[in-house]
Amino acid sequence: MTGAANHGSPSRVGAPPSARARDATTVLIGIAAALALLLAPQVASSGLGLTLLSHVGVAIIACLAYNLLFGEGGMVSFGHAIYSGIGAYLAIHTLAQAWPGAASVPVVWVPLVGGAAGWALAAVLGWVTTRRAGTPFAMITLGLGELVWALALMLPEFSGGEQGVAANRVRASGLPGVTFGPALEVYYLIAAYCLACTWALHAFTRTPLGRALNAVRDDPVRAEFTGYSARHVRWLALMVSGFFSGVAGALGAIHTEIVTPEVFGTARSGAYLLFVLMGGSTLFFGPVVGAVLMVWSQMVWSQWTPAWLLYLGLAFIVTLLAFPGGLAALAASGWRLACGGQLAARAGPWLALCGTAAVAMAGGAAIVEMLYQRQFGAALGSEVRFLGVMLDVRRADAWIGAAWVALTGAVLFELCRRHGTARECADG
């Protein structure tokens, strides 16, 4: 019953910084993040850039909320989209004034309606699901996710059926001079909520409840002996996570102005898990990396190649096996080596590993791209453009060349790995 997050947690080099210094660093990071959010639209001022930034803001809240369960609580949920989904639906119904009194809720506070919905659903379902953590929790959340998704499709009065529910966000905004018509205003709403939620979730990890959640993750039996009910702690954590997921869902609904039953789908739940783990669940800011990765993959990468889900699954497996702490932990350990002045000594083997792996992956990806072209793109011609090279799937030399590159890269990678391992053994 070990939590997902406590494996591969980075060992600290040197003495831990004092609490005061850590607080100061946190405040500095917060100010820097606020400035970055404020100035980001100046850099990415195109329509697409602003859309991507808004999606990233929403995804950051969702991924941090997911990681409250996954990283802090060791609970792997395969159905977390139901909480962001219910938030999205309540928000869109509020915007569409579907319930009496909805008109009196200004748009600024609609995300809180979504949050309340997520919290309430988590309070009800959590009573059932949080009895146990680990594998049973994972299976039960999967089942509940399917249940809610299927129910949503069955109740078109609520979910709008396949087409979903659309609404107009331009109405009483709750702020003077703001209509939320322009995308920039919506971006700033999302940015403000993103900052506030990140601060709140970070603060939560330092509360007694946040600490108790860590304790329950690491050893539920010992946590119970110190007087905490493991189930109660998990339940409360699920409610907090459900609240912030609901806020994220509602912000997404305000941004896109349409909500379809897909928001409950298992694909979305799976994406939270994949990207939070790849971003890094052991560090608080890991999910932020995951969120950026998620939006980039879903909106940019998926346009480049139809095979992105295949690559994503493989990258996920490699992450789990090679660096379970995710990208954030990898970067953090690199940073610590740099601070200790050891980066130069380690960089050589590392770069060799990365370089040879990149060669092998380029070869493998070329084969996959050609396969996809042959299977799905035959109508578009037999040539596929890959890394600036035109490959013709009808010619044998393209296949042999790609296989040769992949094989060479793989062999070199293995040689580098063995050499590196041998040297580390020699170094002691």
Add this chain to the structure above:
Amino acid sequence: MRSTRRVDAALDLLVIPLLNGLASGLLLFMLSAGLTLIFGLMGVLNFAHAGFYLLGAYLGHSLAAAAGFGVALVAAPALAAGLGAVFERQVLRRAGRDGHMPQLLVTFGLWTVMVEAVALVWGRSPLPAQAPALLQGAAFTLLSSGDSGWRLVWGSAPADACAAAATACLQFPRTRLAIIAVALLMLLALAALWRGTRVGLVIQAALTHPAMTQALGHDVPRLFTAVFAAGCALAALAGVMAGVTFGTTLAMGDIGALVFAVVVIGGLGSITGALAASLAVGLLHTLPLAVDASLADLLASVGWSPPAAPALRPLLRLSPAQLAPVLPFALLVAMLVLRPRGLLGRRET
């Protein structure tokens, strides 16, 4: 007199749905048996189990076209078993150094890769069911004529007999009978292995006391590989059978969530529980399709008119047939509330 006739009429309306439920329940059992055994032995929930089912169906389709159905029935599970064994040794074992959760996650990654890889090799459009000549047509036909009850004819009934039957002429396809037969054979083989052989004994020992079994000189890691591979083979066998019955599509992978529900309802790690839960879920999944009424009608027929709260009205308008896909999950939730360890589970893990 009249009432017995009504019972007869109800019965022949129910026989075919009952058998359909049995077939789908036994198909579920072929999947859940492997899943629950792997979980009981290794503590790993194989998220990719439905992926092996999917792979088995597609492999079976190609092999049947190339070398005949008999070859496909053997070769597809064998290939799936080989892949499962390689995955267990090379990936799962490595991920297992840090506990079971990374193992669950790595099988989730495998599931994502498998679905995409199958789509890459075989394409995204569904492949039609191609049953061999032996399995085409009806296994038997139920002829129901208003007065004389119902009559069973082996094979498809001749058209004139069908026309002569006043009310109904119901066929049960051979492919579904084959699913039932294969699943029952598998059940018998499992029971024989379990009770009658040394391997079964060692597996039972390793289920409860893995360290002691290892200390007694049995190669428990190799046993894990073998059981994992066998589970994958059973899933692929189920896939081949389902492929010739319902056609081969990528949507077959959606059965994964249903199998998880079955395994939790039956009690994690319990094979008998998995059997009972598979049958229950199979029936729950198919029987409501035979009922043509809304929930409000059903409640009215037992003499209770529900409160007409506007919020509840959409729910009451639903028919059991519409609700059928969610009933297994509703049963899952009910089971968790009332009996968290499942039907026959021994421990609350």
